[in-house]
């Protein structure tokens with residue numbers, strides 16, 4: 001059988017049909033520009049892309065109907081054993097993949113308070129799939145689940161404890177599926193069971209987070225109650241003196257909504273560079289045009305990631321290695337060099353030849369012989385979602 | 399000659415009369431409860447304390463008049479060559495001690511936007527001293543000055559760069575005088591000039607900050623634009639997901655003023671423990687009553703300090719040692735143990751006998767032989783202020 005993996009955003013749906021054991025992708029693609037007349041769906045099959053305009057109404061439901069038609073024409077529907085949904089926020093309830101029932105839907109809705117941008121979109125995807133595939137089991141795989149193993153010292157903020165008890169204000173962490181996937185891959189490289197591995201993984205994409213993994217479990221991570229905390233990202237500022245927010249509101253005329261927009265949409269690499277939120281664009285501007293603000297943005301980006309990686313040495317007494325993943329982590333040898341050269345006191349150093357060779361999907365250890373291991377690993381959250389969904393169903397049947 | 403060192407808060411004035419070369423304190427004390435009928439002044443002389451009620455008006459001016467009377471009776475006024483003021487925020491203008499002129503006063507007033515709780519009180523002290531000692535030179539020594547050596551990657555936030563350019567929104571750092579003092583002391587222990595020393599210093603008092611010092615200069619520090627950023631402190635939460643602030647305001651009915659009060663006055667050790675902001679009280683509650691929340695508060699406190707110390711390894715390629723100072727850093731062997739055991743990957747380990755012996759004003763290296771150095775050093779900001787004030791005057795005369 002195969003699992004249809006769905007990652008639903010407010011105006012897009014990403015999908016992949018995956019064999020859970022091998023990770024083989026039978027078909028993938030995305031629907032985008034939903035809720036606009038430009039709505040379209042792109043289907044990738046055997047390395048070829050087909051684009052179809054979506055008919056009115058330009059919504060998730062329509063996108064999924066068109067997908068079902070395609071799957072039927074290709075005679076793939078009969079292979080699908082379940083739908084696996086990426087759900088962003090699982091709160092404290094969900095540390096495992098979960099069969100979606102009405103209660104679970106209610107819980108995901110409740111948790112939208114903590115993830116107002118993500119959980120409602122994930123629910124739309126769930127509803128639409130229930131209509132499109134009404135007899136198939138649907139599984140939720142939560143971005144927060146892997147981090148539920150964190151100890152209190154890592155997840156409690158320095159706020160009145162009552163805010164945690166009454167309102168769930170704590171660190172949850174995100175990108176859990178990705179950190180878990182790359183940790184498992186690193187364990188294979190180390191030839192050890194995951195639960196004997198101590199790792200730090202840096203997922204550097206549009207969103208960025210760093211996680212420290214002790215005996216195979218997440219024990220701290222840089223994103224917090226929301227995905228806005230931690231290192232700087234494409235358009236998010238990451239850690240910020242709270243006093244700056246008060247200053248913006250009290251002295252500079254910002255509303256809270258203005259500040260929210262500022263720190264989430266106009267900051268990060270985009271804000272510092274004044275040029276782009278895109279790692280590649282900035283790297284070109286720096287290397288080819290000597291663009292000072294692009295250089296500064298990337299320099300701050302790397303320094304703060306290096307500090308975060310180094311800070312996690314406080315959670316470990318042993319460290320097997322460091323993992324780079326995500327679009328920037330997998331592709332930018334410049335970023336990796338800049339980060340690792342600031343980790344010399346933790347005994348990391350890169351083999352520049354290997355570093356330059358390991359890009360565009362290549363994986364491997366790019367460290368020197370004297371260094372702790374440092375791997376580039378292409379992430380594959382879809383495969384984890386497929387695998388965990390299939391596993392859950394097998395366990396339910398038993 | 400001697401320097402009268404003044405540290406003026408909104409309802410208090412601390413003062414010390416100090417010989418700048420030796421650091422000898424001829425007289426010290428504080429006026430407190432100003433603006434209330436309980437206003438009093440406590441004068442310490444030769445180890446003895448005298449308390450005097452202040453007459454109406456119960457203000458800084460009155461406190462300083464009473465101090466001047468005392469100094470006259472003791473025939474100490476003629477020894478005073480200058481007044482050295484601790485001024486909290488010097489912005490980017492002031493990286494050095496500065497003779498206070500009308501322009502400088504204006505600048506300190508301007509900078510009150512960035513330090514609304516501190517700079518206005520410091521100005522009151524300056525004005526009152528001008529009246530009380532109208533023929534003596536007055537010097538400002540800024541808490542931010544030592545950190546002006548930070549590189550851009552450490553002081554620029556992940557915000558639009560224009561906010562820095564237009565409004566000075568950047569990391570400034572505080573406790574600079576203390577970090578500088580203990581770094582100088584550590585350099586003596588190392589028998590090296592300060593500009594060849596690479597150190598991390600943790601000032602742990604009511605306010606807490608960690609600073610990394612490269613070749614004698616501050617290159618990063620945990621407090622930010624305001625003293626609210628960084629590790630958790632007595633009543634401040636330190637680093638916080640900005641998303642929590644939006645959640646408090648948008649979903650939980652807080653005003654911005656409520657949030658300001660929450661994170662600055664009701665959080666930190668006090669907030670997590672629900673018991674006290676005082677390190678000693680919490681340690682007693684933990685060790686004697688097994689108080690769970692006190693234990694959690696201190697555990698988080700130590701973990702976050704350890705993470706911050708470890709993070710600063712990213713700024714260094716060599717590290718000579720770690721310094722503990724401030725009320726908690728100088729006195730709590732428990733806190734030091736808990737922090738240093740999380741720094742094993744950076745090759746720190748404590749000699750527990752030395753750790754326990756080095757308290758209540760004792761100084762020294764408490765690390766094992768195999769460890770990097772780890773000093774307890776009693777801070778003395780007043781001495782630095784006296785020394786730098788005297789030095790400035792000498793240079794002006796030349």
Ligand SMILES: Nc1ncnc2c1ncn2[C@@H]1O[C@H](COP(=O)(O)OP(=O)(O)O)[C@@H](O)[C@H]1O
Nearest residue numbers: 205206207277278279280281326327328331332
């Ligand atoms: N060759 C490259 N060099 C530098 N950055 C790259 C390169 N290729 C992709 N990136 C960057 O990766 C980021 C997107 O990462 P990705 O993991 O795809 O994002 P998402 O978090 O949306 O899944 C973008 O900033 C992109 O510029």
Ligand SMILES: Nc1ncnc2c1ncn2[C@@H]1O[C@H](COP(=O)(O)OP(=O)(O)O)[C@@H](O)[C@H]1O
Nearest residue numbers: 603604605675676677678679724725726729730
């Ligand atoms: N023996 C001790 N054990 C633990 N904490 C102590 C001890 N002595 C003092 N402290 C703590 O030091 C803190 C005050 O530090 P101090 O440097 O005097 O403050 P400030 O930042 O106001 O100058 C308080 O939390 C106090 O409880």
